[in-house]
Amino acid sequence: MEFDKLVSSIQNTHEELQLSAVKAVNQSLTLRNWLIGLYIVEFEQNGEDRARYGEGLLPELANSIKIKGLSITNLKLCRQFYVAYPHLQSAVKENLANSSSKGIRIGQTLSDQLQTTDNKDTTIHQTMSDEFLSTPISPKKLLYNLSFSHLLELIPITDLKKRTFLEFETIKNAWSVRELKRQINTLYYERSEISKKPDMLSKMVKQTAETIAAKDIIKSPFTFEFLGLKAKDVVYESDLERSLLEHLESFLLEMGHGFCFEAKQKRILIGGEYFFIDLVFYHRTLKCHVLVELKVDEVKHEHIGQLKTYVNYYKKEMMQKDDNPPVGLLLVTNQNKALVEYAIADSDQQLFVSKYLLELPSEEELIAEIERENNVLREQAVIYR
Secondary structure (H helix, E strand, O other): OOHHHHHHHHHHHHHHHHHHHHHHHHHHHHHHHHHHHHHHHHHHHHOOOHHHHHHHHHHHHHHHHOOOOOOHHHHHHHHHHHHHOHHHHHHHHHHHHHHHHOOOOOOHHHHHHHHHOOOOOOOOOOOOOOHHHOOOOOHHHHHHHOOHHHHHHHOOOOOHHHHHHHHHHHHHHOEOHHHHHHHHHOOHHHHHHHOOOHHHHHHHHHHHOOEOOHHHHHOOHHHHHHOOOOHHHOOOOOHHHHHHHHHHHHHHHHOOOOEEEEEEEEEEEEOOEEEEEEEEEEEOOOOEEEEEEEEOOOOOHHHHHHHHHHHHHHHHHHOOOOOOOOEEEEEEEOOOOEEEEEEEOOOOHHHHHHHHOOOOOOHHHHHHHHHHHHHHHHHHHHHHO
């Protein structure tokens, strides 16, 4: 065996088995959420004391189970998932049967509940006569190949033909969640329907499509909550970003201008999608939140837009009556330069300059700190090399 082949063999084995392990975790997450949806729907329909809770069922349930990641919003998603994908039942039963044979027991109640749904019509694809859909995607294949985050993007699609088309394309092309979302938003299904050469369209899409990787699944907030991980353990993009954020956190706290640390990788929910803010502080003197976003590449318009979205979210959802509008700091660094941009949820920029910049670190101070840390990392890289 040649050395290059040895390296390739080890790398390929690692990547394949890593992805297999991540998919196994995701299957368990998907199974759990489907079963939670089943439990909720069955209780709403047949629970002896269901009338006692009514619309307050999910808030009461979230408060009672106290499981990280199962908020009211996520319990609603579980219910929607079950309602949209009842035909996963056979795959769920098979998977649980295999698990039970290995000593993992869910309980007899679950078996009884699944038994009661056996007579329900789950062959929703049978009416689809198109040649493309002549062989529906098996529930087992859906469960194994689509992450829960993929399925959440598909749940709102009520046109079953469209949803099946996107399921098929996602599996065939190994689309990432972001790629699936992009294809939905750019009307790929609709364009394929009216295209005279759909095969050519498919090839063009495949050439530029972003494919899924193990890190894409494990970085999902649903996955790390399911595994009991903290956001900061999984969302960093690089050692550079991690190091810069850690030192910026210390730098801001040491400035002595009233910074109080609140969170790192703060998760917020906007329009059904999770976002993470790198650092969140509260400033005692200014009486406002300070949101810090770090990008280790060149500044882009979407970076500024993202920060402004976070600032506006905090103004609407987190700002107290006696608070001042939140401030955003966008810190951008690449190999040759650093850049600092400010954002505020207030149209009076002159007020911002006079009121806020006196208490916040100047652009020069922030840039100097970023470049200082960058230089330290470069020196370390040379030593280790």
